[in-house]
Amino acid sequence: MKIVFAAIGVFAAAVANADSLDNIGNVRLKGPLGARLDRMVHAHVAGTDPDYITAPFMEKTETKGWWQTEFWGKWMHSAVPYAQYEGKGEAGLLESIERGIGRMLASQEENGYIGNYPDALRCGEGWDVWGMKYTMMGLLHYHDLKKRMASSSAERALGACRRLCDYVIAEIGPNGKRGRELWQTGNWSGYASSSILEPVMWLYNRTGEKKYLDFATYIVDGMTKPEKGPRLLDLAEKGVSVADRNEPGYDTGAGWAYVCKYGRSKAYEMMSCYQGLIEYYEVTGRKDLFDAAVKTAEDIVKEEINLAGGCACSEAWFHGAKKQHLPYIRLQETCVTTTWMRFCEKLLAVTGDPKWADELERTFYNAYLGAMKADGSEFAGYTPLSGYRWHGQHHCYMHTDCCTANGPRGFLCFLRELCRNDGKTATFNFYASALVKGFDMYSLYPRENMARIVSHTEGPLELRLRIPSWSGSTVVKVNGTAQSGVKAGSYFSVKREWKLGDIVEIWFDMPVVAHRLDHAIAFTRGPVLLARDSRFADGDMTEPFRAGIKDGQRMDCFAPVHVPSDDFWMAFTATLPIGSHHANPEGANYSEVKFCDYASAGNMWRPDNFYRTWFPEEFNQFE
C-alpha cells in the first residue's frame, strides 16, 4: 500500500496498486465459461502474430494519423495475464510475448520515441499519443511479468517505458518543445491523449519518481481546467449527463473531422480518462476527482446502460437506456463494453460496493459474451440488441480492429473479480464453475439459479458472498442449514472455522421479469437478457404483444427447456399474448414461443440467423 503526503493531509490508498497479474493464477475457470475462455486464449490471444502487430513500429510509415500502434499494447494487456493463467499458460504465448518485446525495444529511437509517426506529425493530431499510451501499458505489463520471474528484463522494459514517457513530457509536457499542451493533441476534446494518465500512474507506482507524478498532475490539470478541454471534473460535478457534455453550439451536423476533434460524448475515451483519474486519486487522495468518476459511472448506469449491460450508439453516449427499444445503429461497440467492464472493476475494487459487480456481471453475460464469436477467435465491432451479429472491421489497413484487439481484456475483469482470497477473507463476486484459492465452486449459474461452494480451507476465514440486487429472496445454506440476514444488493458474510468439505449453497431468486419501455417489451432472468432467435423458427418476431404486461412483472409462464443444439447456452419456452389479429378466434390464442440467452442469440454470425430482444406492444385508438 502506497502512502503519500498530499495537500489535504496524509492519505492512504484505498487499495494496493495491483500489478497486471493481480489475482491471475488464483482462479481456474471450468464449465462452459472455462471452455469459452480457453478457446479465446487459444484462437485469439495466442493466435496473434507478434511480428504482424509490431511491424508498424519497425516500418514507421504512418501518414494518415491512424492507430496502428494501439494493437501491440492492447494485446499485451491480455497476453501477459493469460500467459500466467493456470500457472503455465497457453503454449507459445510466452515466446510470442518475448518476440514482440524484442522488436518493440529494437524500434525505440534515441530520443525515447516508440511509434510509427514521422517526426512532423508526432504528438499532434491523430492517434500518436494514444498509441504511446498502449505501448506504455504493454511495456509495464512485460515489466510486471518479468519482475515476478525475478528476471533482469523487467528493468529493461521499465527503462524503455521511462524513456518513452520522458519523450512525451519533453514534447507536450509543461513548456514542451511542440508548443502545445497534451490535452490539445489527438481527438475528442483531448480525451484520447489525456487517457495516457493511466499508464503514467502505473509508471509512477513502479518507479516512485516524482517527475511522473508531476506529469500526471499536469495531465489532470489539462483534463479538468481548460474551457475547451475534456472538463472531466466540473461537468460531472454539475451533474451534466455524459451525453450532454459537448460545448454549447456543438454542431451535430458537422463532418466527422469536426466531431472527432471537438466531441465530448465518445464513450471509450471518456471512461479511459476516468480510469486514470481513479489511479491518480488512489495516490494523491484527490477525492473530488474520484467523486466525479463515481458520479459519472452512476450517470452511465442510469442514462446509458441497456438490459444487455451494453451502451453507446456510434461509440457515443446518447441517453441510450431510454432508447434501447429503438433501432439505433452501431450499438455496443466492443471497445465500450470492455472499457465499461474495466471501469466497473476499478470502482468495485476501490469502493467495495457490490453494485459495480452487478453491473460488471450483467455486461459480461450479455453484451460481452454476445460480442465474442463462439470459437473465441474474434469480437464483433458492434452488437445490436436486435438484428444479427457480424465481424468487426479492418482498421488502418490491418487485419484487426480496435474492438477485436480490446475484446480479450474484458474477460480478465470477470476472471480477476470472481473470487479474491487474501487468507483472511474470501469474497465471491461471481458464480461460475471454478477452482479458486481455498474453495471449489460447482455451478451452472446463470442457466441454473444455484451455486455450490466446497471448502478445501481449514481454519478461520470470512467468506463473503455477493447477493445480486435483482435476487429478492436468496437462500444461503451452510452444510444444509439456512442462514438468516441474507440481503439483496449486499455481501453476506459467513465467519467460521472451515473444515475440508464444508459446503455453502446459494439459491438465487431468478424469475423471468418483464420490462416495458414506451410500447415495447423485453424479458430478463437474473443477469441475463432473453432473446428470440430465428433458429427456433417459431413465428413472426415483429408481431406485437397485446397490452397488459406490466413493467417489473414476474413472468411465471417461462420454463427452461432443453437447448436445441450445443450452440445455445440456455433456452426457455413461454406462452405469451402475442398476435396482431386478436379479433379472430385463432389469433386470440396465446402463442408459444422460445427464448435463449442474449449471448447465444445470433451466434452463427450469419445474416439469416437473426434475433430480437425488444418486442412491440400494441397501441389502441386513444393513444
Ligand SMILES: [Zn+2]
Ligand atoms: Zn472498437
